[in-house]
Amino acid sequence: MRLDHAPLWRDELATWSAASRPLGDLFRLVGTIDAVSGPYYLLMHGWIAVAGDSVVALRLPSALAMAGAAALTTLLGARLFGRRAGLLAGLLFAVLPSTSRYGQEARPYALVTLLAVLATLLLCRAVDRPASPRWAGYAAAVAGLGLANLFAVSLVVGHALAVLLARRDRVRLPWLVAVAVAGLVLAPLAVLGRSQQGRQLDWVGRPGVGDLLGLPGSVVQAGVVGGLLVGLAAVAVATRGRRGVLVGLTVLLPALLLFAAGQFTPLFVPRYLLFVVPFGCLLAAATLAPLRLAAALAIVLLTALLGVPEQAAVRRTHEWPRTAPVDYPAAVRIIAAHQRPGDGIVYVPRNGWAFLDLATAYYLRTDRPRDVLLVQDQVGRADFWATECSEPERCLATADRLWLLRWGAHADPLAHLPETRADPLRTRYRLDTTWTVPGLTVALLTHPPAAR
Template identity: 30%
Template sequence: MVGASWSRGDWTWLVLLSLLALAARCIRLGHQPFWLDEVFTYQRIRLDTATLIADSFANRHMPNYFLLLRSLMPAQPDFAALRLPSALFGALSVGVVFAIGRRVAGRFAGCMAALLMALAPTQVQYGQEARSYALLLLLVAIALWGLIGLAQQPVRAALGWRRPDNLWLGWVAWFAGTLGALDLLGDAMPWLLASNGALFCIWRHLRVTHPPALAHGFLRNWLWIQALVLACCLPFYVAICVASNARMLDVFDWVPALSWRGLWVAAGSIYLMRPAEVVQFGLMPAGAAVLSPCVVVLCGLGLFRLRGRMEGRVLGLAFAVLPLLLLAVSLVKPMLVPRYLLWSALAFFVLAGVGAAALPQRWRPIIAVALPLLCLLNLWPVYRVEAKPRWDRTAAMLATVARPGDTIYVDDPNAPAMLSTLQPRSQPPLASKALVTGRLDLAVARWRQGSRVWAVNGRSALGQRESLAGFEAKLAALGHPQQTTALGREITVLEFAPPPAG
């Protein structure tokens, strides 16, 4: 029953679904190489504490995740080790989603919501990244769980702190999750807006339907907690603002302009169970395209079932505020990127779980079998498709073939960092044998002096990649390449032998 104490069956389902999520995130955890953001993580956690903090603020990041990751990692972590905390955080967030769904609409709703969260391709992808998004999901999920509790029992939430029946656990969960998310990543700032909008709805409901003393009590508790959150997180944002010279939005210059295709990619990857390309603004092929409309219908049913209920308003705000806000900002400054929408999927999947529970009882066995199968079909491309550029193979190849005096020309400004970080540890540093440069004029000058040139065409992060034909045309001064080697879908290495003597 909704709101009843947990039975052994509830705990069993929570553990099973969390283990399913962990397994989905641990499969081939170290198979894909690091992409640019993960390389930055690897480099940052190897800094001393003071430099790590300064570097984080200068690059508009909170230092807390990197400090935490550094405390958990060995001296030389590999791909899998650096990503394992994210897999654990992602699995724990699935357990919290189950708890939210169960609290709103019962065990079946919790199971379906957690199942979608556990096997959503984009959620699995970011649960396999050495970045803070999976931890952010967990913290926002904890805050949402507390917020739903406040919405369900507003009278207890309005009582004084010293009252034994005060809903202190709901307030603590919202406070801890919100503060932790804000002190982790700036992506959580819209959550502060969405959750405060939900708290306003709860206060307004109390003001209309209950004695004024209860509305005043709820407002008092809300303002005290809100002041504490702001006091604990504002210093971090001031530090970022100062370190970046108040130019915080300049970091988003790489985001593609707003377009219908961009809207489809963002919605498809976050809400419609489609796996996303990491360095291309696109979607991978869907294993079961029918799943996308099914999830939309279930979410709509969930909203319909919760109409008029305070939990429905809370979940609606938690789902809608972030995409609408980013869409509005993107009209001026493009910011609509799938990973910035990631935490709004929590409420979306809970609503879909509520919608599944609203269907006739006789349909539940069919849903319980069909939904996991469709989810697994859609998840399969995440494991088999090359989603990240093979800079590891490129670094290994160049470390083997480059000789002293060679020149390595790269057209991606971040390629030197990718090559130095991902080269085999058994090889001497690539820079000790060859000059790695992004200056074409320097590469051409060294070639004319007898240096062999290796030209690398590829990208390390989201953005436009120059076509291979255009890249070769730019290198016309070097003549025809002696050899062309494709390393995956994103990277091609061209070898130019030095000119004949004389």
């Protein structure tokens, strides 16, 4: 999967920043922002202590989770639609661009996908042969699912329909108890997460009908592949009886809930629905299973081939669109190669989601240029953002040579800066050298000769 080929992107830098903090500082952070990701950060904190924080180490848990999700998808498919369908479902899931994309990202989505399939498999076992340990396992899986991503608990709506249609009174009450126990575990996280939602998801807009129709392609990371899966899944819903309908609702209901919720609150983020992809693969495989094996495998191969362009793209960058990569490592290498002792650095922007300072801290661990505008760092603020000097002109005067790391490509790195930054930079420094790398501009500023 070439785990370390694509640079860490902004969300992964947030994971590293949170998970690499001491436990006390990590708990302070999630009390301020991103509480819903707190359990994942805690898991990654322990993982980093054992495996380190290289790009491969940070992404390896997601790769393992995706492999586990593919295996469990095969088992669940065999249980619901037969062994051949299970095998085809696992293969389909494995070749999707989204499986590669989120299987090589240091974020919780692969873990959510694994837990969604696990919870469904455990529910099937508990419904077939009810027993307290099985319901306890199901409750734990649902709680884990919510701890990894609260919205993924919407999967339980599909489970509820399956339990109601099972026509077995002895499974309904244990199911309700299991869900209630999981709900009690998740309630504090939900309350805290709701209080932070406006700040954390302020970049999310209200979805339209086009966003809903484009969900398959957005979630699978390739429009044509998403369309093919939807077509195959629709056939299974129409031809595979009650099980086909129930699995179809497990895919459809969370999507509709996300769209409906997005009309009232910032929540519509397509990757939140990654956990339904294995169930779409189950339905597609149920359509393919009656075909001759060679024909079915040919369609799986076609699915893989249709996704090749996106498979290549996700290995270059995790940014969107893929045509706009951001090469943090290249920018940091330039600074490392040309810096001198005593150099300072300024980041533009500092208060958005670019995380230029986190990228520099990650890729240039020691001997970084001094952050001349820094007043309080992210750890001190219990945040992902730092506090900068309120008098930039005074703070900038402490460095003879100054690096400017700026988001985007700029022929003039000082153009269109906020006046509080541009005026002292132009007054005290002259532009010495400019480099551009994908998505970023690096500039070296020095004092003009007369000022030396």
